[in-house]
Amino acid sequence: MTSAIQIEAVHKRFGAFNALNGIDLSIEQGEFFGLLGPNGAGKSTLINILAGLLKPSRGSLKVLGYDVQSQYRQARQLVGIVPQELVFDPFFTVREMLRFQAGYFGCGSENDAWVDEIIESLGLADKANTNMRKLSGGMKRRALIAQALAHRPPVIVLDEPTAGVDVESRQMMWEFIKKLNRNGHTIILTTHYLEEAEILCNRLAMMKQGRIVALDSTANLLNSLPGKNLCLKLSSESIPLALQSLLKSQDQNSFTFALTEVSQIESVLSELKKANIVVEDFQLLEADLEDVFIDLVGRDRA
Amino acid sequence: MLDYDINLKRGANLRGPWTLFKKESLRFWRVGMQTVAAPVMTALLYLLVFSHVLKSSVQVYPGVTYTAFLIPGLIMMSLLQNAFANSSSSLVQAKVMGNIIFILLTPLSYLELFLSLLAACVIRGVVVGLSIYLVAIIFIDLPLVHPWMILLFAVLGSALMGTFGIIAGIWAEKFDQMASFQNFIIMPLSFLSGVFYSIHSLPPFWQKLSHLNPFFYMIDGFRYGFFGAGDISPVVSFSVVSVSVLLLSWLTLVMLKSGYKLRG
Numbered sequence: 001m002t003s004a005i006q007i008e009a010v011h012k013r014f015g016a017f018n019a020l021n022g023i024d025l026s027i028e029q030g031e032f033f034g035l036l037g038p039n040g041a042g043k044s045t046l047i048n049i050l051a052g053l054l055k056p057s058r059g060s061l062k063v064l065g066y067d068v069q070s071q072y073r074q075a076r077q078l079v080g081i082v083p084q085e086l087v088f089d090p091f092f093t094v095r096e097m098l099r100f101q102a103g104y105f106g107c108g109s110e111n112d113a114w115v116d117e118i119i120e121s122l123g124l125a126d127k128a129n130t131n132m133r134k135l136s137g138g139m140k141r142r143a144l145i146a147q148a149l150a151h152r153p154p155v156i157v158l159d160e161p162t163a164g165v166d167v168e169s170r171q172m173m174w175e176f177i178k179k180l181n182r183n184g185h186t187i188i189l190t191t192h193y194l195e196e197a198e199i200l201c202n203r204l205a206m207m208k209q210g211r212i213v214a215l216d217s218t219a220n221l222l223n224s225l226p227g228k229n230l231c232l233k234l235s236s237e238s239i240p241l242a243l244q245s246l247l248k249s250q251d252q253n254s255f256t257f258a259l260t261e262v263s264q265i266e267s268v269l270s271e272l273k274k275a276n277i278v279v280e281d282f283q284l285l286e287a288d289l290e291d292v293f294i295d296l297v298g299r300d301r302a
Numbered sequence: 303m304l305d306y307d308i309n310l311k312r313g314a315n316l317r318g319p320w321t322l323f324k325k326e327s328l329r330f331w332r333v334g335m336q337t338v339a340a341p342v343m344t345a346l347l348y349l350l351v352f353s354h355v356l357k358s359s360v361q362v363y364p365g366v367t368y369t370a371f372l373i374p375g376l377i378m379m380s381l382l383q384n385a386f387a388n389s390s391s392s393l394v395q396a397k398v399m400g401n402i403i404f405i406l407l408t409p410l411s412y413l414e415l416f417l418s419l420l421a422a423c424v425i426r427g428v429v430v431g432l433s434i435y436l437v438a439i440i441f442i443d444l445p446l447v448h449p450w451m452i453l454l455f456a457v458l459g460s461a462l463m464g465t466f467g468i469i470a471g472i473w474a475e476k477f478d479q480m481a482s483f484q485n486f487i488i489m490p491l492s493f494l495s496g497v498f499y500s501i502h503s504l505p506p507f508w509q510k511l512s513h514l515n516p517f518f519y520m521i522d523g524f525r526y527g528f529f530g531a532g533d534i535s536p537v538v539s540f541s542v543v544s545v546s547v548l549l550l551s552w553l554t555l556v557m558l559k560s561g562y563k564l565r566g
Contacts, residue, residue, distance in 0.1 A: 014566075029304070051407055054566045064306065073409040077309040081407055087400035091329050097404075103321030104408035106312035147404065154306040184304035 002065040004029045004155050004186035005050070010059030012045055012210075019045045021210040023059070027188060027203075029154075032181050034201030034218070035190045036289075038297055041207040043190045044084055047159050051081040063155055077105060080153035084160045086140045088132040094143050095119065095128040098150045105151035118146045121176045123169075138169035145173060149180075156180065157188045162196065174200065198222070198289040208297050218289070225287040225295060230257040230265060232272075233281035240275045243268060253280075258291075319414040322405065326422030330388055337387075338430055341380040345434045348376055352498060362500045363531045370445075373438045374452075374525040375497035377431045378459060382520065385427035385460035386467040386488055389419045393471025394480045406565065412558035416468065416551070423464025424457055431456055445528055451536060452527035458543045459520040463488075465550040472554075472563050491517045501533050516546050 005027040012020040020042045027033045035043050048054040050061050052072055060067060066074035089097060098115045119128050122142040127135060135143060145161060158177070162170045178200070181187050191197050197204060197218070204221055206214040214221060229248065237253050246268065248258040257268060265284070272279060330337040353369035362371045396402035405415065438444065446452065474480045495517030501509050512518045523539030526532035532539070558564070 051403075052565065053403060053406055055561065073313050073411070074310055076407060076409040077313055078306055081403075083400075083403055085400050087403060089396070089401045089404065090399065091332055092325075100321055100325050101404060101408075103324075104318050104405070104410060105309075106315045106317045106409075108317055151309065153309065154304045 001029060003027060003062070004031065004064060005188065006060075006062040006065075007046070007050075008060050010046070010049065010061060011057045012042075012049060012054065013057045019210055020049075020056075023210075023212060025205060025212060025215070027186065029064075029186050030181070030184055031203055032178075032187045032201050033189065034197040034204040035188060035207065036194070036197055036204060036293060037190075037207030040209075041297075042210040043207055044159055045210075046207075047081065047157055047188075047190065050079070050157065052076060077151065078153055079155045079157060080148035080151065082145050082148040082156070082158040082161050084163070086137060086144065086164075088135075088140055088143065090131070090133045093129050093131055094124055094135070094146070097132060097143070098146055101147045102150040107151055111150075111152070114152055115146075115150060118149050121179070122146050123172050137164055138166045141165050142169060142173065145176075154184070155186045155188070159190050160192065161189070162191060162193060194289040194293060204289075206293065206296050214292075214296050221292050222287065222289065225291055227258055227260045227287050227291070228262060229285040229287065229291070230259050230268065231255070231281075231283040231285060232257070232268075232279055234272065235278040235280060236275075239277070240271045242271050313409055318408065318410050319418040322410065322415070322418035323421045326388070326392060326419060327425050329392060330422070330426050337384065337426065338433055341384055341430050342433045342437055345376045345380050346437060349373065349438065356498075362503075363529055366529055366531075369442055371500075371525075371529075372498065373435075373442060373444055374528045375495075375521050377434045377438075378455075378521045378524045379492045379495075379497050379517075380434055381427040381431035381456060382459055382463045382492060382517065383484075383488060384430040385423040385463040386470070386484075388423045388426040389464050389467035390471040390474070390480055390483070391467075392419070392422075393468065394474045394477060397471075397474075398476060402564070412555060416554055416558055419468055420461060420464045420551075423467060424460045427460025427463070428456055431460075445530075447530035448527045450527075452524060454540070455520060455524040455527060455543070458540075458547055459524065462516065462520065462543060462547045462550060465547065465554050468554050469550065469557065472557055475563075491515055495521050496533065497521060516542065519543050 003026045005025070007023050007025040010020055010023040011018070023046060037043050045054065049056050050068060052068055055069070062068065063075040063078045066078065068075045092100070095115070098118065099112070102111045102115060119125055122145060124139065124142055124146060127139055132140070132143060141161065148156065161173060177187055189197065189201060201218055203217050205212050232255050234253050234255060239247070239255060243257065246257040246259065248256045259265065269279070349369070349372060353372055357368045361368065396405070470480060470483045474483065494512065495515050496512060501512045501518065504512065519539040519542040522532045522534055523536045523543065526536040
């Protein structure tokens with residue numbers, strides 16, 4: 001089966017700066033794929049090259065087997081891109097923009113029912129005849145997603161779709177995007193909200209300084225850190241010196257300790273007892289994506 | 303698995319460029335007060351002032367009043383400026399606002415992109431020119447010796463300036479740069495092209511200089527269509543204007559194909 005996205009040895013230089021240093025990545029049809037990484041890791045550069053907005057310095061990218069440069073017509077028919085910036089055309093209404101956008105891809109009135117379905121599913125029905133200028137930020141974001149979907153692309157790329165979006169808009173967007181994924185659309189997502197990626201994506205790539213530093217199923221990545229987080233609420237705001245090395249974070253008298261194995265709980269508790277500190281609350285949590293992320297990418301996450 | 307044959311099949315139709323043309327035309331039509339009515343008003347003011355001040359002193363061609371002489375020049379000047387404004391303002395605005403990506407993400411080829419933008423420029427130029435003409439003939443008697451020549455030069459002139467507007471729109475990164483283009487290139491070229499006078503009334507040096515101005519040929523050929531007389535042969539004007547259209551179109555296509563300032 002043809003891969004939805006096939007990226008081979010892609011490099012991108014901006015002057016002396018290497019934004020991408022040899023990206024190899026293949027995403028299969030029907031995947032819900034997450035692309036994570038700190039600001040400046042190269043996620044948007046990679047997406048913009050995929051979209052044809054930038055040209056790679058080296059390497060090749062294919063959408064469902066079609067090269068994004070030499071077969072750009074086919075490649076662009078097959079992919080819908082939701083850009084990161086809230087851009088809009090101030091001259092037209094939501095419905096007009098969607099019809100135009102579909103029209104650029106060769107769709108005619110036969111596509112109007114689909115446009116209406118997107119408007120409905122993204123909760124834009126009230127605003128369909130409103131000028132783009134007059135929409136709130138959340139609504140503009142929904143309209144951007146709608147625009148990327150207007151030509152019914154099998155592969156959908158969302159670059160930070162939930163940045164600055166209210167909870168209701170976010171819920172609505174994810175429900176719709178999950179539905180599209182169930183219907184067979186391939187979804188590629190970049191996000192800063194790691195919980196979102198953890199819940200939604202079946203596979204993840206983590207990027208750092210223009211390279212992919214981890215690529216695996218979400219479950220495997222989460223299991224890659226055997227440790228657990230011990231969250232304690234204590235009677236004191238300071239802890240014995242012996243425990244400092246395990247301390248991950250502290251908020252007043254709430255402490256999180258990073259344990260490599262469960263048996264360490266015993267020693268933590270006995271140290272606390274020796275110091276006459278009382279445990280007021282206790283929680284043991286699995287390592288989450290953020291831990292994996294920090295472990296792989298470092299603490300410079302924005 | 304999702305069937306995407308339908309996406310691939312629709313690649314071959316002409317709806318894409320047609321949609322872009324429609325959008326670019328609707329864009330100026332929606333703000334018709336600014337894009338059509340305002341140029342008509344400006345042209346009428348020029349007509350009122352210049353014809354009043356100069357009507358007794360100048361006669362350019364035998365049997366043609368100065369007021370009548372002035373009208374084709376004013377029509378052409380507005381037509382050229384509006385054709386330029388359509389593509390240049392659309393592109394620079396889309397670049398500044400960022401919504402240019404909605405065009406760049408589509409499968410439209412650079413040739414389709416060029417022709418769609420250009421066709422909208424020609425429509426705006428011709429609509430503005432026709433509006434001025436229709437208002438002017440209420441007040442002034444104007445002959446139409448070669449109507450097809452008038453249309454030919456109107457289309458070629460707006461195509462030339464529309465193309466120039468695309469180049470300017472691709473190049474400019476902010477509104478300020480576009481204003482410089484308009485104020486320091488388009489305005490001087492159109493004022494010094496023989497809109498308000500026959501270049502035969504100029505000293506020899508300035509006559510020679512006028513021959514280097516492409517606006518002169520567009521206006522003279524256009525005017526020839528009305529009066530059957532001009533400063534130079536309409537064949538020369540036609541040749542200069544057509545060659546200019548071809549050269550600028552070629553340059554624009556090279557720019558679009560390379561992705562200059564549009565695709566990094």
